[in-house]
Amino acid sequence: MGLTPLFAGVAVAAGCVGAAFALLDLSSPLRAPLVLFFLLAAPGFALSPWLRGLDTWARVVACGSGALVVDLVVAQSMLALHVWSIRGGVAAVGALSVLVFLSALARRRRHRAPR
Known part of the structure; x- marks a missing residue:
């Protein structure tokens, strides 16, 4: 299974803390x-679904x-x-990150839906 889910969980926990x-x-x-980790990781993870076409390092x-x-x-x-x-800065970055991530999920869901 690998350690990727464990690292992802630790990263989310550290960002939330x-x-x-x-x-x-x-x-x-x-x-x-x-706080610095949160300010870099939250927007980065939120942008990640928009960049699925890139290879790992480019992403x-x-x-x-x-x-x-x-x-x-x-x-x-x-x-x-x-x-x-x-x-206010942390709240604004968090809110923008959530909006970007939710827009990527909505786009993915809209393209999967049968027409």
Whole structure:
């Protein structure tokens, strides 16, 4: 079966803990690395279903680049609107990631449905 599902589960758990640390304003030495992991992993995993046609390494690079773009657009938008906060940034990146992932699922479901 392999270790891929185990690594995926650990990654999801680490991202959720990082988001919880930021949103609940909890203090921990692991807060910074886990929040950073969430900010890179959540948009990257959300973009992954859109890039199924690429080989593995091209997909990793594209998802990582896309995650950085999402983070930078959220940060720039919040700074331009004078509403910057750590909690708001994490919430906005999480919300955008969920929307991107759900749009990929909806697209896949629409193409599978019998006509």
